[in-house]
Amino acid sequence: MASCDHETEHHLAAKAARENMPDEEAILRVSAAFKAISEPSRLKILFALRQGEMCVFHIVEAVGGTQSAVSHQLRILRDNRVIKARRDGQNIVYSLADEHVVAVLELACTHLNCKI
Amino acid sequence: MASCDHETEHHLAAKAARENMPDEEAILRVSAAFKAISEPSRLKILFALRQGEMCVFHIVEAVGGTQSAVSHQLRILRDNRVIKARRDGQNIVYSLADEHVVAVLELACTHLNCKI
DNA sequence: TTAGTATATGAACAGTTATTCATATATTGA
DNA sequence: TCAATATATGAATAACTGTTCATATACTAA
Numbered sequence: 001m002a003s004c005d006h007e008t009e010h011h012l013a014a015k016a017a018r019e020n021m022p023d024e025e026a027i028l029r030v031s032a033a034f035k036a037i038s039e040p041s042r043l044k045i046l047f048a049l050r051q052g053e054m055c056v057f058h059i060v061e062a063v064g065g066t067q068s069a070v071s072h073q074l075r076i077l078r079d080n081r082v083i084k085a086r087r088d089g090q091n092i093v094y095s096l097a098d099e100h101v102v103a104v105l106e107l108a109c110t111h112l113n114c115k116i
Numbered sequence: 117m118a119s120c121d122h123e124t125e126h127h128l129a130a131k132a133a134r135e136n137m138p139d140e141e142a143i144l145r146v147s148a149a150f151k152a153i154s155e156p157s158r159l160k161i162l163f164a165l166r167q168g169e170m171c172v173f174h175i176v177e178a179v180g181g182t183q184s185a186v187s188h189q190l191r192i193l194r195d196n197r198v199i200k201a202r203r204d205g206q207n208i209v210y211s212l213a214d215e216h217v218v219a220v221l222e223l224a225c226t227h228l229n230c231k232i
Numbered sequence: 233t234t235a236g237t238a239t240a241t242g243a244a245c246a247g248t249t250a251t252t253c254a255t256a257t258a259t260t261g262a
Numbered sequence: 263t264c265a266a267t268a269t270a271t272g273a274a275t276a277a278c279t280g281t282t283c284a285t286a287t288a289c290t291a292a
Contacts, residue, residue, distance in 0.1 A: 004173060004207040004238080010168075010171055013167040013168040013169070013170050013178070014164070014170060014174040014175070017164035017166075017178035017179070020163070020167065021163055021164070021179075022231070022232045026228075026230040027159055027160060029228050030224050032154075038147055038148075038150035040144060041250080043143055044137060047133065047138060047143075048129075048130070048133035049133075050133075050136075051133045052126075054126045055268080056268070056269060057120060057126075057268075058126040061127070062130040063137075066252075067268085067270095068251080068270085068271085071269060071271080073250085074270090089259070090259050090269085091122075092268080092269065100223050100227040107223070108149055108220065109138075109146060110216065111149070111214070111216040112145050115138070115142070171239090173238075183238085184240085184241085184281080184282070184284095188281075190239090192280095206238050206288080207239080
């Protein structure tokens with residue numbers, strides 16, 4: 001491989017791409033965030049939290065699985081700022097971090113023709 | 117675990133969550149799409165293609181790595197409708213599937229305070 | 233058809249990740 | 263303080279995924 005019929009335009013695009021490529025740290029941050037929301041078990045938690053904030057017990061009730069597994073998933077979502085937590089007595093109450101999360105989910109579903 | 121201080125509201129939310137949970141197929145489709153865009157090597161391809169369509173040679177030039185690795189990544193992105201391809205002579209020219217892709221990337225970067 | 237170029241792909245290995253199990257921490261009420 | 267409840271977490275294993283290497287396919291030009 002060496003060139004193509006659009007050598008000039010593509011080469012310029014490639015050059016611009018290298019110059020405008022986000023730095024490694026930004027790439028890793030975005031990567032980790034998408035990875036956080038890309039697992040079926042965690043996606044279910046997000047879809048569940050669209051209905052409103054919930055404590056762990058009720059998240060388990062909503063999505064199934066064990067308390068331990070859900071807790072591990074919650075930590076990953078929380079570490080990536082997809083959800084937020086507040087303590088309320090003995091419980092930790094989780095909710096979606098902000099409106100960006102819902103927006104991304106809805107964009108994806110629109111794009112893929114999924115009804116949610 | 118059995119209940120919490122917000123038993124009623126959370127239980128209702130959990131019930132609504134179960135009732136409104138997308139079916140397994142939709143969950144898997146969304147999951148696969150986010151998984152596709154959640155790998156640093158593939159994210160780089162997407163950021164590169166923001167500059168315009170490119171053939172494989174120039175994508176390799178833009179993001180680095182081997183032709184084989186890039187080809188494998190392109191297939192995953194294509195299978196998940198994140199990018200689209202058209203043949204142009206000996207070359208396959210790739211581009212972002214539609215404006216949803218850019219929108220999702222920008223939402224994520226806004227959310228995470230990354231400049232792109 | 234043959235040679236050359238561009239791209240794709242199967243298999244294997246290495247690295248990553250989700251779940252389970254056991255246990256730890258934190259809060260509440262007695 | 264102690265017991266009970268809610269949640270979190272470390273370690274281990276099993277499943278998954280990205281890359282590499284070798285090779286295959288597809289197109290072009292001669």
